[in-house]
Amino acid sequence: MPTNVSYEYINAERDYLNAKTSAEKIIALQKLISVAPSHKGAENLRAQLKKRLAILKKDVLAAKKSGGKTETIIREGAAQAAIIGLPNSGKSTLLQELSGDKVKIAEYEFTTTKPEIRMMRFENIWLQGIELPAIYNGFIETNRQFTATIRQADFILITLDGSKDPQSDFDLIVREMKKANISLDANNSAIIYTRQVTKLKTKIPQLFYLDIEKILATVWSHSDKIRVQTKTRGKVAPKPIILKKGSDIKALTERVHRDLLVNFKHAKVWGLSAKFAGAQVGMNHILADSDVVEIFTK
Ligand SMILES: Nc1nc2c(ncn2[C@@H]2O[C@H](COP(=O)(O)OP(=O)(O)OP(=O)(O)O)[C@@H](O)[C@H]2O)c(=O)[nH]1
Numbered sequence: 001m002p003t004n005v006s007y008e009y010i011n012a013e014r015d016y017l018n019a020k021t022s023a024e025k026i027i028a029l030q031k032l033i034s035v036a037p038s039h040k041g042a043e044n045l046r047a048q049l050k051k052r053l054a055i056l057k058k059d060v061l062a063a064k065k066s067g068g069k070t071e072t073i074i075r076e077g078a079a080q081a082a083i084i085g086l087p088n089s090g091k092s093t094l095l096q097e098l099s100g101d102k103v104k105i106a107e108y109e110f111t112t113t114k115p116e117i118r119m120m121r122f123e124n125i126w127l128q129g130i131e132l133p134a135i136y137n138g139f140i141e142t143n144r145q146f147t148a149t150i151r152q153a154d155f156i157l158i159t160l161d162g163s164k165d166p167q168s169d170f171d172l173i174v175r176e177m178k179k180a181n182i183s184l185d186a187n188n189s190a191i192i193y194t195r196q197v198t199k200l201k202t203k204i205p206q207l208f209y210l211d212i213e214k215i216l217a218t219v220w221s222h223s224d225k226i227r228v229q230t231k232t233r234g235k236v237a238p239k240p241i242i243l244k245k246g247s248d249i250k251a252l253t254e255r256v257h258r259d260l261l262v263n264f265k266h267a268k269v270w271g272l273s274a275k276f277a278g279a280q281v282g283m284n285h286i287l288a289d290s291d292v293v294e295i296f297t298k
């Protein structure tokens with residue numbers, strides 16, 4: 001039985017994802033757990049939520065012990081994008097635009113002193129946007145705590161002020177990232193120009209440039225994940241299930257509910273991986289992003 005959730009759940013999930021601090025998150029997560037579906041098919045979902053609640057509570061305790069200063073960044077949403085760039089290069093402006101949520105933006109440098117996290121809606125999923133404090137010469141040596149966040153992000157957005165010297169700014173960012181063994185290439189990063197008045201003469205290798213409208217789609221398509229919606233008796237579940245790229249029907253079935261594997265008969269698929277709409281497939285069928293799947297049991 002797929003995990004069909006109510007709209008009440010989706011609203012509660014939105015509040016939870018948008019909660020800024022661990023304390024706020026705990027309150028929102030408790031509400032989310034209270035409206036989560038109670039049927040057997042949602043066992044995995046409830047277990048995941050409870051696990052998250054336990055992690056959050058531990059996080060708050062640890063923060064209290066260390067004087068409340070270190071708040072770990074909790075990965076949320078279907079994929080994470082880190083936003084890096086020099087001071088004043090437009091990181092906060094970009095995050096605000098992509099999330100539709102207010103971020104502190106100012107003319108002076110180093111306005112952002114700690115990571116700013118906002119959820120960004122892309123089609124039927126949430127992506128997590130994380131702005132890191134500005135990069136400067138020596139950033140890595142003094143900001144070790146942020147390197148894991150940048151490395152673990154599914155995608156890195158690099159903001160460059162096109163009215164200055166974007167090539168030398170880019171070179172500085174590459175040098176800093178290299179110190180932390182973080183490579184920037186076309187598969188995991190893109191450049192966003194801000195204040196691009198004229199077409200630039202500088203040629204920055206490896207990466208591609210993005211228009212704002214294409215950013216979220218690019219973050220998602222370059223992540224290592226796909227989303228699949230399940231269908232039960234003609235109804236498509238609004239909340240997609242996130243799987244690794246290359247996942248098959250078996251992986252999806254396991255995720256929906258372990259018991260389903262034993263009684264699995266076949267599945268029907270709609271979408272890019274299907275030969276035709278509603279094609280019947282077996283366990284080994286490889287899924288594609290945005291597929292819709294109906295699982296049939298014996
Ligand atoms: N013309 C223009 N101005 C921009 C653009 N993006 C940002 N700005 C301006 O540049 C200044 C800095 O923008 P922020 O978004 O705060 O830059 P930031 O990279 O977050 O800066 P720090 O957090 O201080 O490192 C603000 O005055 C913005 O209004 C852009 O695309 N075009």
Ligand SMILES: [Mg+2]
Pocket residue numbers: 091092093104105111112131
């Ligand atoms: Mg900023």
